[in-house]
Amino acid sequence: MKCRVCGQPASINLRSYKTALCDSDFIAFFEKRVATTIKKYRLIAEGDVPIVAVSGGKDSLSLWHLMNKLGIPCDGIYIDLGIEGYSDKSLDKIKKVAETLKRKVYVFPIGSVFDRGIDGLAKAIRRVPCSACGMIKRYMMNRICMDKGYNVLVTGHNLDDEASALFGNILYWKKEYLWKKDIALEAKEGHLSRKVKPFFLCSEREAAAYAIMSGIDYVYEECPFSMGAKSLTYKGMLNKLEEKSPGTKLMFLKGYLRALKERTKNEIDLQEETRETKYCVNCGYPSYTEKCTFCWTLEKFGLHCNIIFDEYC
């Protein structure tokens, strides 16, 4: 297979785009696609101060590298889950990328704050690890924006993440979540930062290929708690459809974005949450109860709302 641009041997076959590309032409193609997504969906505006949520995996490290390469300077935030043999390895790789990019990375170390890793913390608050992890990550990533003056949180959610989540919401007809997915989620001034997903239309395969071709050293191992996750089953099913009909995942998400935009005001009013938005009395984070789950968790451990991040440059 030859590269469609230069005729040299291709490194990747992109069947959904009916093309094959060599390393340098794929890197250029991928970067252009992300830059176009950022522009078309107005993900980053002039004067924004974005921060990238990094995990040590291919998506977030590729995104961090790419945003800075595109001339959008971004620091990083990492939630150290305290998983033995996994979290330290992730942090090492993140620190190396931070050093290369000459950017700062903030770290929230769950292990030293709560005196136990995410599995121990999850047990203490009677949740499964993925649920506790999601709660802490959502909270802390927003908190870093509020405390340190970043107004946009940039995450590495990719086409496969979004398509599998949408598939799950449709499969179980979760109306309360169905229309909440978007490429950009707006801020609630003083409470919630804006969230954007520049890889929304890029597949996991493309993000991994970009990382490999760009020499980004990421963690190949999977989080030990994600074994058996439903999202992996959905991704496998969608990939079977993709093999038969290339471009299916992209059409699924682009169709969703169109439908989301075309909803009438009446439909939006009917589908939107009717509960009044309240904010945590301690920290101001959106919450349905007087105190948010994170503040409630801190209290359970006799801790205060004053959060300190580790910082590496």
Added chain:
Amino acid sequence: MKVEWEGKNYEFEKPMQVSRLLEELSLSREAHLVVANSKLVTEDHKLGIDDDIRVIRVISGG
């Protein structure tokens, strides 16, 4: 032909195309990439008997 996949090493006696290797390992081409001698290769690439091959899973969950 030595192939590394998920931390394990597999030995194949004959050279083969990448697509055949993925079939032999029952792996989806949408969810995996193949690196031969530190370079990504496409499905039609013919792997040599002395190549250093690594299969990378690209799907992550959670």
